[in-house]
Amino acid sequence: MKITIDGRSIEAQGTKTVLEVAQDNGIYIPALCSHPRLAPYAACRLCVVSIKGKPGFQPSCNTYPAEGMEVVTDSEELRLQRVRTMELILSEHPNACLICSEKADCEDHKASIRKSAEVTGCVFCSSNRRCELQEIVVRLKVDSIPYSSVYRGFSVRRSDPFFIQDYNLCILCGRCVRICHEVRGAAAISFMFRGSQAVVGTMFDRSLMAAGCQFCGACVDVCPTGALAERVGRHEALPDAEAETVCPYCGVGCRLVVETLQGRIQAAKPAEGGVNRGQACVRGRFTLRDVVYSPSRIRRPMVKKDGKLVETSWEDALAFVAGKLKSYAGRACVVVSSQLGCEDLFVLDRFAREALGAGGAVPSLQPSILDGLGDLVKAHGLKTPHRASLADLPGSKAILVLGENVPVSHPVVWVEILEALRCGAKLLVASHKDDLLTRHASQSLKIRPGSEFYLLASLSKVLLESGSPQAGSGLKGLDGFKKSLEKLPASCLADTAGLQEEEVRRLAEALRCCGPIVLVFGQGLISMPWARENLAALWDLAVLTGARLLPLAEESDLFGAWLLARRKPSGAPSLETVLRAATTGEIKALYLAGPAPLPEKHGLEFLVVQDSFVNEACQGADAVLPAATFAEAEGHFVNLEGRVQKSEKVIEPVGEAKPDWWIASHLASRMGAEGFGYEDAGRIKEQLDKEGLLALQEEGEAGFVPVTAPSGGPERAAEYPMVLPGEYCPDYYRTLALCQASPDFKVLRNPRRLKIGPEDAAGAGLQDGAKARVESSSACAAGPGTARVKITGAS
């Protein structure tokens, strides 16, 4: 439709507010309470405009265009009205600096005094010079406030991790409250009291921690004032540069703008566009700086001399490692982290094969859910069921989540799921726990740990019995699938998962709904011996219902690692085989560019650690090579949708660290391998593109795979009477635990905690807070898993 703004004829859609249409067309209207991610609120009244035919002024942030609407955004009357409004807002805000006659001169002379304890003017405020109030004051030319100002006198709240809250600066725009409720679903903060007493706070005035805050930082980022300020760096001068990176932690691959001052990282904030749509989670928002500058950074190459690691030059270290490794060709393995960029993974993989004669670099998180699906594709020659992108979530009608605590493991996926719920989707959850996820669920089924297979198979069975859904009909393998379902012992089904038939039936009904379905699943689905069976059952349910699959890749480049691994001849070793071979002495040299739980006793003769952080493996290492972090090198990461994203180099490497690809290619060249003369990451990316290695082409026919009942279940149950469902812990970067890097994070989550039912605890003689000893039936504890364990008190 056409509307007129300030005499300009403008094409508008009915979905955007007049304010947004104006902004899109470069027309400035001051606004304080509106925000692109939030529903109109119309509280601040700054965005008023006049509309022909309507009396008085209308807030443009909750007015939608209508054909032929004539809007005036700028007139002396409007300006006056806005100035009056602003004066009122500022009368309860430390406004001195805003209207001070010395403003310009003061900036020239005063050093930043953001270090004060309480903010009584902009010069003391961490938002100084990037504050929305300041901008509006300048735009509206407010130069005096005809009221004596009020200091509300709240004490500054500093006892929560990551950010402080000074509600003396709050102008009650409500953005923080609304983003916490509407977008993040945490509802940790609300407006307390009314009228002149109104203030943002928590129920019963608890700490944010106690109120269920996830410390996503969304409120900090939308606050137009300095009321909410990140603790770290709050006192520092403003950044002088920024670069956009991909968050190095999980597979969502949030785009982050990393701000720097004189080449040092200050803060990371979610980028507006991109997959994450302006959101991030506590890890990306608040821990990057602590990680990059962790005291555990390895700064210089080290080699073992007389039984001790001593610092040396790159030249010496490379010569030493290359020389030694050469003698182990064919008896060496390389382990990599899938939090490295594609360039690094590709070169490390080539290094493993071409210089060391190994089967290829082995990702430390393996097998992954992606490998699991890939195996099914290979085994049955079928095409993977449709993949979902994050954008599919909000438009879906039903979402089934399995095997991951999404709000914690992939908070930005959770944000999209919440948006879907607001649009009327149903959230279906099957889990053995009660958590945020189950609390938001429309249907939540409590199942026994590790029994997802039975639930999935039962769902398919119920759906088929009541007439198979349209989506799966006529597809290849349907009969075989039906037969395989029939072969499952009846007792195996619903009741094994601890469910009533009625519950399964209701869940099946929800999946029969018309409209797009997304099956969201994570590592929990494959952390037991019957991983393949689980994935097969999931696959079939997806094909049967036409659902899309969203595998929650745990690591930032897990998808990239999987894409690169596809070119390997079959039989590349898994981490477990590598570790076993290291124990038995089958391999003599190990090259670690990722975390690997090395057994205490092993038969290795030569161990190299290429990492950014000092870790357990360094102790026994013969050489330690400092690797750059994601922030110190350019690279590409493939997120859980298969989206290839570029991460910029933000800062120079800390110490003498070098990009992982650089180290591997220099070693390979020295060992005589050819074609490793890469000069920069760009060249490697060119090669990846030329060979099409990162392209996700999934060909073949859609169809069903047969299912089989899980085997390899309970062993030695008498000795190890309890089932411990291991939970994937997403809080690390390479070998560094986030609770080790960030003191604030340690307060939020410290993974060394065991949750146990009160009776079991009493049986083991454990009290709340006591130390426990966990013994497991499987010798190798690689990765998370559901294990049979014995739990006793530890001294």
Next chain:
Amino acid sequence: MSKIIRRERLVPNLHLLEVSAPEIARKCLPGQFVMIMPDERGERIPLTIADWDRDKGSVTTVFMTVGTTTHKLARLSAGDEVPVFVGPLGKPSDIRNYGAVLCAGGCFGIAAIYPIARALKEAGNKVITLVDVKAGYLLYWEDKLRKVSDRFLVSARDHKFETKDYVPAKIKSLLAEGAKLDRVVAIGCTYLMYSSCEATRAPGIKTVVSLNPIMVDGTGMCGACRCAVDGKTKFACVDGPDFDGHAVDWNELFARRKSYLDHEMKSLCYWERTRLPVCA
């Protein structure tokens, strides 16, 4: 070790600290300062003596929380002890009967100017006190200052008081009104002192400022407090802190006060993260 008798937040960001220090209380004079160290591992910083009680043996200072040391001081309470509290240091202010003297103070300077105004009043001067605050709620010691002033003016950026003009503008308007000023004493942030001097330069009114360069020992040994006055190098701690504001090289002072900004920020961040632990 000196015992804290009282620590009180007067207004946002400004705290009063009364310390038991009989030796200092007995000798101190207007314009002098003490050096204080908040804890054994802390830094020594200078604070102007704002009041004293010779009988009780106590010395009062008012400080603003601007960095690690002052944040630490703001967490002390009565009964706590500080390892270093030495003084009186610096030359006392020149107190004579000049005629009419304008005493201008801002931030901690509102308190620091008090003993000077009192002494000037006692010496027979007509004392006009001009207090500058950002907003009405930041005014403190009004009663004390009124008692020692013939005229008491407050300037606040908000409309709480008669004027919102910044100190130099107010000085100019006073002069325009025909007020006779024989001398100006200004204490507060460097910018307040500097701009006051700019306002009195043309009319040629002698203006005394209490310089606040970074100090380490406060006894003339380290040279940290070097200032250029009248083209000569002076040690603010022993040659001052009072100087003729028209002779001060302000640019140098501004620059020197900023020289450790980076370290100061790091120090405060470190202290906050290690000494102010978050709740569990």
